[in-house]
Amino acid sequence: MPELPEVEAVRREVSPWLLQRTITRAKLLDAPQGPKYAGLSLLKDARIEAVNRRGKFIVCPLSNGHELVIHLGMTGVLTRMRPEKHGRVILHLAESEPVFFKDVRRFGRFCVAPGGDRRLLPTLFKMGPEPLSRAFTVSDFAGRLKSNTAIKSWLLTQRPVAGVGNIYADESLWRAGISPFKPARQLSNPEIERLHEAIRDILTDAVSAGGTTIKDFETGAGKQGRYGQALKVYGRAAQPCIECGQPLQRAVLHQRTTVWCARCQESSG
């Protein structure tokens, strides 16, 4: 599902379910073997000290020094209703209803970072600053754009800034008037400033709106994101650009659908 605003909506919703609760047991259901569900035995008898977000990850420090790390992938959901299908984990909590992790496509992750060591989570480990924090400055951002990779692809790596995915990358680049194909290191200083501001503004608005509901995204309790009506390019291929009226272009860049305006987002400038 989720990019930063959607994960933040989930975090806010599940915080009261989890905060200061003690995990009596974490039970693996039909979950993939391997690192995506590693270390769940370390959750036993741990108290959840905080429910934080880092980019698209939900990170919960535990009383035993370990960290619960959750990534929703494309289809992950935290819910208090027992899923009929695709349930991956049950989190049994002392004196509280259990919380389920459901994930249709199995791209998600629900694991423990022992001692809070995130080195086995490369994206989390190498992640850029939080876009809505004071650490996300224009000069820091500029320093992280030293790559020959197309700017859109580079944003999706999470390395220049945390939490930007396919929707908000397209929206931010359109707002900033930058071609998604332009190599990151070729952005001019004014372009970097515009992109920095666009990312901050768009994510701020999207968080306020509770995220974007494209198809069936909803948080565990069924809240719908309201940012979909504010989207200017995502999902609007072949429709007129809101700025100039030209039909929006569509292409596949790094296996992801990309929508942009060829007139407003020139490759140069």
Add this chain to the structure above:
DNA sequence: AGCTGTACCTGCAGGC
């Protein structure tokens, strides 16, 4: 070390 392409999954909509 940096970059590209591919792999991992399931479900749904649309064309025939």
Add this chain to the structure above:
DNA sequence: TGCCTGCAGGTACAGC
């Protein structure tokens, strides 16, 4: 009805 194809908000990793 059913089969096929393409598409979906993401990350991890192999190989160059």
